[in-house]
Amino acid sequence: MKEIVVISGKGGTGKTSLTAAFAYLGGKDVIVADCDVDAADMHLLLEPDFQEGEDFYSGELAEIDPEACIDCAKCAEICRFDAIANGNGSYRVKALDCEGCGYCARICPTEAITMQPQNVGKWYISAIKRDSTMVHARLGIAAENSGKLVARVKNEAKRIAAEQQKNLVLVDGSPGIGCPVVSSLSGADFVVLVTEPTVSGMHDLKRVYELVRKFGIRAGCIINKASLNDDVSQTIHRFLEENQIIHIADLPYDENFTVAMTQAKTIVEFDNAQLGHKVEESWVRICNVVNSLEEKQT
Numbered sequence: 001m002k003e004i005v006v007i008s009g010k011g012g013t014g015k016t017s018l019t020a021a022f023a024y025l026g027g028k029d030v031i032v033a034d035c036d037v038d039a040a041d042m043h044l045l046l047e048p049d050f051q052e053g054e055d056f057y058s059g060e061l062a063e064i065d066p067e068a069c070i071d072c073a074k075c076a077e078i079c080r081f082d083a084i085a086n087g088n089g090s091y092r093v094k095a096l097d098c099e100g101c102g103y104c105a106r107i108c109p110t111e112a113i114t115m116q117p118q119n120v121g122k123w124y125i126s127a128i129k130r131d132s133t134m135v136h137a138r139l140g141i142a143a144e145n146s147g148k149l150v151a152r153v154k155n156e157a158k159r160i161a162a163e164q165q166k167n168l169v170l171v172d173g174s175p176g177i178g179c180p181v182v183s184s185l186s187g188a189d190f191v192v193l194v195t196e197p198t199v200s201g202m203h204d205l206k207r208v209y210e211l212v213r214k215f216g217i218r219a220g221c222i223i224n225k226a227s228l229n230d231d232v233s234q235t236i237h238r239f240l241e242e243n244q245i246i247h248i249a250d251l252p253y254d255e256n257f258t259v260a261m262t263q264a265k266t267i268v269e270f271d272n273a274q275l276g277h278k279v280e281e282s283w284v285r286i287c288n289v290v291n292s293l294e295e296k297q298t
Helices: 017-027 074-078 105-108 147-161 177-184 199-215 230-242 256-262 275-297
Strands: 002-007 030-034 052-064 084-087 090-093 113-128 132-137 169-173 190-195 216-223 246-251
Touching: 002 017, 002 177, 002 275, 017 030, 017 132, 017 169, 017 190, 017 256, 017 275, 030 147, 052 090, 052 147, 074 084, 074 105, 105 113, 113 147, 132 147, 147 169, 147 177, 177 199, 177 246, 190 199, 190 275, 199 216, 199 230, 216 275, 230 246, 246 275
Parallel strands: 002 169, 002 190, 030 132, 030 169, 190 216, 216 246
Antiparallel strands: 052 113, 084 090, 113 132
């Protein structure tokens, strides 16, 4: 089983739209994992049925029992996050400020404080287009621990792939270089970097590749909207060559990309003659690279 992760240094490069197109092309041979849990939207293009769902608990929140509290104020004094306030003569926890460290519960003389597990989101297993399976999630508003939710989504996708004897797990990772991205990259065999020919796109491509390089993962790159700025596109080409990053494709700017999304279709469903064909060629090349990596390992 091989794991392909698609990431980008910044949002708006077309990462998720391309991953959805790859998922459509891979069909029933691919298990899909939407690990962009902070802003999950691949379901908009792949029509999941949400057939299985489960709450995800991670982290704890302090809770004060007003009946047991003796208003000694010790908890408020030691809370370094200022998450405990006195209002109307009683102490309460400010949920948005509490970091769940549990120190207040340890020092409470009457054990009036307990740590409650937090429901931070929900993850799903869905049937999607082309008779495939997608594992995806929805992180709660202002919820934390997205890295742990990403790990859960990936592990479930791998489990399903092993059970169904599928050779590929396709992961849509988060943009940027934060904790969810690190979790997305863990265990990956090949990374597809999606960028655009802008100054910020070039800058963030360098940042995210530094992260990929530290993981020691082979990488390829797709320059989306490449025709928007030839000079920056050439700069990206030189960067790829200097760092031995596989240049997968230059995809031209095409408004059909946006039109397809408004119709809840991937670009390969909407336009199989021009841009859709180029995306299909990109997927074939990615698969060939991953197959060659497997041959080298054997």
